[in-house]
Amino acid sequence: MAELIPELGPMFPGAAPFLARFLPYSPPAHAGLNQNFCDLHAFLKYLHEHSWYGYLHALLGDQSAYVLLFEGRTVTAAAASATGEQALGELLNLYEQGASLSAHPLSPHYAHVLSGIGSRAWKFNLTEDFTGLHARPTGAIFYVRGEIVATMPATLPYEGAFPAPLRPQTLILPRSLAGWAHHHYALTLRGKDALNAITGVHQNFRLQHGQGGLYFLRSLGENLTPAEYAMRSDVALHDLEPMIQDFLKTGCIKEG
Structure with a gap:
């Protein structure tokens, strides 16, 4: 069975934000988007209408922000010093300052596993219905309903879990932006x-x-x-x- 479980490569090996660290390699479906020819809110609306699964990466110099989409909804995000709504705001800020944006598709299973990654890991407790990520100093395991669906050679210095919510909630823009x-x-x-x-x-x-x-x-x-x-x-x-x-x-x- 172990031979049938895919090992995913990390897209951003060595990244500091937890979410970025465990994003699997995925060739971009859209690359090089910037505010000069693509309105970000219109693009997010397009992804929402198509119930898109995957992640967005905004890059400006040495600054990055990452946002995960599930069913076309922004459900978790990370930047250098922020997670959640503040990191979603950081992605929008970087984009408005001229960042390049790419969109990388994921399977619904992988997107669901990653949707629980926030600012901290929890004690790992494998139950028969556990969906989420189990991270260890030796690598990470993707679980869907208690079954291993993938592994990844991305690590945490300690053992911890990021359980995925049953239905990921949509991030709302912080007050300063909306x-x-x-x-x-x-x-x-x-x-x-x-x-x-x-x-x-x-x-x-x-x-x-x-x-x-x-x-x-x-x-x-x-x-x-x-x-x-x-x-x-x-x-x-x-x-x-x-x-x-x-x-x-x-x-x-x-x-x-």
Whole structure:
């Protein structure tokens, strides 16, 4: 059986961030992207619409940032001194400063295994349903539901585990980069009419924004921020920004 288990090569051997250290070699599906001809938010939207699995690497001089995508959603990230949302923000910052971006596809299994890698490793406990990465001074093992699916000659100086969440959560941009997503909005009279099925405003709103738009507007009226709504409903944040802009423009909401 051991001969059938693939050994993956590390894409970034010797990298300091944990996530980068365990990313498998994968030829880029997209390489050399930069802000002069590719809008990053549009590219992320494209990956989301295609339920893409893989990782992004932004490189500017000696600075790097890495973001893992699962089902087209950004689920974990790492940079020199940051993980999670702050590292996602670092990738966007580097890109805006002129970084070159590449996108490397992975199998859904490998992407799921890697989705639990954050800033610290946990005590390893192999259960029959363990999905995640087991890292040791002698190498790493990829597990899916208790089964070894791959190994990699990438190490930690101690033994630890990065369990993968059952369903990886989407990273939300930090407040400094997406202030609108963390604001509270109040419904105006027009916004309340949009939620009232007997009004003409409701009919027009529903035609334009659909049931998803109605759910979103209602959640804003219940004092949820767009970031909170995105987390709860598993909607991509970049799909909500145009709706917020339109709701403000048409007078359905105002900043609370």
